[in-house]
Amino acid sequence: QVQLQESGPGLVKPSETLSLTCSISGGSIRNYYWSWIRQPPGKGLEWIGYFYYSERTNYNPSLKSRVTISADTSKNQVSLKLKSVTAADTAIYYCARAAGDTFSVDVWGKGITVTVSS
Amino acid sequence: EIVLTQSPGTLSLSPGERATLSCRASQSVSSNYLAWYQQKPGQAPRLLIYGASSRATAIPDRFSGSGSGTDFTLTISRLEPEDFAVYYCQHFGSSLLYSFGQGTKLEI
Numbered sequence: 001q002v003q004l005q006e007s008g009p010g011l012v013k014p015s016e017t018l019s020l021t022c023s024i025s026g027g028s029i030r031n032y033y034w035s036w037i038r039q040p041p042g043k044g045l046e047w048i049g050y051f052y053y054s055e056r057t058n059y060n061p062s063l064k065s066r067v068t069i070s071a072d073t074s075k076n077q078v079s080l081k082l083k084s085v086t087a088a089d090t091a092i093y094y095c096a097r098a099a100g101d102t103f104s105v106d107v108w109g110k111g112i113t114v115t116v117s118s
Numbered sequence: 119e120i121v122l123t124q125s126p127g128t129l130s131l132s133p134g135e136r137a138t139l140s141c142r143a144s145q146s147v148s149s150n151y152l153a154w155y156q157q158k159p160g161q162a163p164r165l166l167i168y169g170a171s172s173r174a175t176a177i178p179d180r181f182s183g184s185g186s187g188t189d190f191t192l193t194i195s196r197l198e199p200e201d202f203a204v205y206y207c208q209h210f211g212s213s214l215l216y217s218f219g220q221g222t223k224l225e226i
Contacts, residue, residue, distance in 0.1 A: 044221045104153035104174075
């Protein structure tokens with residue numbers, strides 16, 4: 001059974017870069033879309049972007065200028081970098097997997113809380 | 119960019135009742151890529167329905183999805199206490215971008 005585990009700093013200073021890693025166990029990166037999705041406190045879900053194992057990426061237009069998603073297939077990890085963060089980037093960040101036929105997200109990590117504050 | 123609008127924002131019902139949640143797209147979308155999720159407090163979302171009407175693995179048959187074009191519905195036939203949660207619809211569009219609705223809170 002595939003499991004996803006997010007890791008990274010829980011506190012990031014304004015204007016710095018948020019960096020998170022998703023470690024994938026029990027399955028391969030290949031043939032799936034790996035998304036990062038976030039949820040600000042008390043609010044709904046916001047899709048950030050995805051990586052597809054053939055090096056294809058796509059990002060939410062509202063975040064595109066600040067986001068990079070990449071993968072290390074040798075480590076079975078997907079990473080998120082979000083630069084120039086502000087308090088508005090404070091959220092729970094989820095790593096998630098979608099199959100390429102339905103694009104529905106069938107596996108989610110537990111999420112990691114990231115706070116942007118000085 | 120497709121915008122998904124869910125209604126109502128909050129739905130107050132009792133166990134045993136039927137719940138009907140709506141998701142409306144700003145333009146016609148493929149039902150193949152319309153999904154519904156359930157999220158309980160402190161938990162990650164869980165996939166309920168994909169392809170507008172197919173139940174995900176281990177989802178009880180009291181959950182059903184329907185719709186096409188711009189209007190989609192999630193129906194819970196007989197509410198159980200564990201069904202009170204927030205529900206989101208989601209679409210993957212032709213521009214290869216994801217969008218989520220703002221959510222419907224189902225409360226007792």
